[in-house]
Amino acid sequence: MTNMKRRVFLKGALTAGGAxxxxxxxxxxxxxxWPAKAFDAKSLDAAEKDIFGGTPIAESGKIHFxxxxxxxxxxxxxxxxxxxxxxxxxxxxxFVAKNPRPMAATYHLSDRVEPxxxxxxxxxxTTDVVAVVKSDGKLYSAKRKVKVTIGGCGG
Amino acid sequence: MxxxxxxxNVGPETTKVRMLIxxxxxxxxxxxxxxxxxxxxxxxxxxxxxxxxKTILTADWSIAISKNPYMSFVIKGxxxxxxxxxxxxxxxxxxxxxxxKLSEL
Numbered sequence: 001m002t003n004m005k006r007r008v009f010l011k012g013a014l015t016a017g018g019a020x021x022x023x024x025x026x027x028x029x030x031x032x033x034w035p036a037k038a039f040d041a042k043s044l045d046a047a048e049k050d051i052f053g054g055t056p057i058a059e060s061g062k063i064h065f066x067x068x069x070x071x072x073x074x075x076x077x078x079x080x081x082x083x084x085x086x087x088x089x090x091x092x093x094x095f096v097a098k099n100p101r102p103m104a105a106t107y108h109l110s111d112r113v114e115p116x117x118x119x120x121x122x123x124x125x126t127t128d129v130v131a132v133v134k135s136d137g138k139l140y141s142a143k144r145k146v147k148v149t150i151g152g153c154g155g
Numbered sequence: 156m157x158x159x160x161x162x163x164n165v166g167p168e169t170t171k172v173r174m175l176i177x178x179x180x181x182x183x184x185x186x187x188x189x190x191x192x193x194x195x196x197x198x199x200x201x202x203x204x205x206x207x208x209k210t211i212l213t214a215d216w217s218i219a220i221s222k223n224p225y226m227s228f229v230i231k232g233x234x235x236x237x238x239x240x241x242x243x244x245x246x247x248x249x250x251x252x253x254x255x256k257l258s259e260l
Contacts, residue, residue: 114169121220
């Protein structure tokens with residue numbers, strides 16, 4: 001009986017140890033690049049400065065938000081599509097200007113991927129969504145206002 | 156069961172990949188209404204997409220991405236036999252991976 005329990009205990013300890021090891025070892029390399037400072041920034045300006053290091057951003061008419069609603073049906077899940085005709089796009093970053101943490105996501109694209117992405121984001125209040133695209137090493141941006149109503153009616 | 160649901164649409168020139176990941180995406184800014192205690196943040200930080208072993212797209216996410224995240228992207232010139240691998244890792248070190256041929260995902 002005691003022996004049985006000891007077996008069970010050992011087995012449990014071994015698998016738990018394995019899980020901890022897997023948890024710490026696997027993701028470390030991936031997490032290294034996660035831009036914590038920019039994601040934690042409390043304002044759009046601070047977030048842009050942190051992620052782009054103060055590189056100037058030019059407004060562009062070649063960045064689009066296809067099918068973006070002007071009034072969000074559900075502020076917890078606003079569908080955002082970003083597409084651009086700019087060439088050689090290597091990075092696309094999305095900000096929700098007046099969220100408590102404005103930077104929502106950043107995507108690194110290889111040349112095998114078209115600059116055309118979809119996602120769903122939470123919005124705290126009516127504000128601009130801002131997309132910044134890195135094309136040929138330069139930064140371009142576009143923004144669109146999305147209305148959010150608390151409680152789901154009115155506009 | 157995998158937490159990652161993938162649908163692919165392989166065309167002659169491009170392949171559209173749509174995915175849904177089952178995840179709470181907890182912001183850490185909410186409070187438990189009964190106890191008043193903050194609910195700890197629990198969100199996916201990075202999603203990596205590899206095609207035939209080469210990374211073609213990485214997504215770094217914040218707490219602003221919605222619960223059970225949806226994402227779609229378009230691959231240029233992929234073959235149905237190409238192997239796509241999608242992995243995510245969250246702020247607690249939890250992770251999951253889904254892999255398969257484009258034609259079979």
